[in-house]
Amino acid sequence: MNEPHIASAFDRDLEAIQAQIMKMGGLVEAAIRDSARSLETRDEELADAVRSGDSAIDALEELINEEAARVIALRAPTAVDLRLVLSVIKISANLERIGDYAKNMAKRTTVLAQMNPVDDSTSALRRMAREVELMLKDALDAYIQRDAELATDIIGRDREVDQMYNALFREFLTFMMEDPRNITACMHLHFIAKNIERMGDHVTSIAEQVVYLVTGDHPEDARPKADTTSVAQ
Numbered sequence: 001m002n003e004p005h006i007a008s009a010f011d012r013d014l015e016a017i018q019a020q021i022m023k024m025g026g027l028v029e030a031a032i033r034d035s036a037r038s039l040e041t042r043d044e045e046l047a048d049a050v051r052s053g054d055s056a057i058d059a060l061e062e063l064i065n066e067e068a069a070r071v072i073a074l075r076a077p078t079a080v081d082l083r084l085v086l087s088v089i090k091i092s093a094n095l096e097r098i099g100d101y102a103k104n105m106a107k108r109t110t111v112l113a114q115m116n117p118v119d120d121s122t123s124a125l126r127r128m129a130r131e132v133e134l135m136l137k138d139a140l141d142a143y144i145q146r147d148a149e150l151a152t153d154i155i156g157r158d159r160e161v162d163q164m165y166n167a168l169f170r171e172f173l174t175f176m177m178e179d180p181r182n183i184t185a186c187m188h189l190h191f192i193a194k195n196i197e198r199m200g201d202h203v204t205s206i207a208e209q210v211v212y213l214v215t216g217d218h219p220e221d222a223r224p225k226a227d228t229t230s231v232a233q
Contacts, residue, residue, distance in 0.1 A: 010075045017067050017088050018144070021095075024060040025140040027053065028095050029133055031102035032199065036129035038106060039192065040122040042113040050106035057099035064092040087213045091143065094202040094209075098136070101195040101202075105129075108188045115185045118175055121168070125192055128164045132199045135161070139206045143213075151210035154203065155219060161200035168193045 031050050038046035068089050071077065077085055112122075135154050142150040172186040172193075211219050 010071065010077060010081065013067070013071045013075065014081075014084065017064060017071070017085075020060055020064050020067070021088060021091060022140060022144070024057060024064070024092060024095050025136065027057050027060070028099050028102070029136055031057065031099050032129050032133045032136070035102040035105040035109065036126040036196075039109045039112065040126045042109070042117075044110050044113050047106040047109040047113075051103050054099050054103040057096060061092045061096040065089055083213060083216070087209050090209050091206050094205050098199045098202045101199050104195050105192050108192055112185060112188050115188075116181075118182050118185050118189060119171075121171065121175075121186075121189050124164075124168055124171075125189065125196065128161065128168070128193065128196050129199075131157075131161055131164070132196055132203060135200065135203045136206070139203050139210065142207065142210045146210075146214050148211050148214040151207040151214070152219065154207040155211075158200045158204040161197060165193050165197040 031053060034046055035050045037043065038050065068085050071085055072082065075081075135157055138150060139154050141147070142154065169190065172190045175182045176186045208219055211217075
């Protein structure tokens, strides 16, 4: 007699948690977009807003974890439902890390705003960040729609982000060799590029979680990586 009630209560709890995931995802998308824009336009006020806004992202992760733990304790979900709840925890953790990388970008923007610009590097970084932002939007859509095909496509797109990072890495090395006065700025720009590349990795992890959620299996193919700058010698 109680099963429909328990099932509907679990569904309501899950819908509430998923609403928080989407809210968190929206804040992270905005953080990526605003941190890249603040870098390109040298907008220190916007960079400060990204840094202060990270606390809201952290608070949402904590809330999601608490609610997920409560659901597990109270609802005793089945294996399939438990997989769903655990996926929420993993997705929120990846979103939190992406938010941290956006905050780190904003911190360096404040420093770079005091230096001479290096060629058109900030525009290239913004394009790279835009690609990651679009990947994240699609990953969240794939999660809500339970679309394993879209999630698999996102995993493949991470290679493009890696290739953009490799190109920027080579550019920064060239700028530093051509003029030692560029070294400090290029080091900061390189760290920003690496932060964006790592964002792409975390978006890929979200997409992989969607594939697992929908199919019950982890993606068969090894994650495609095209970052050649960190290959062991």
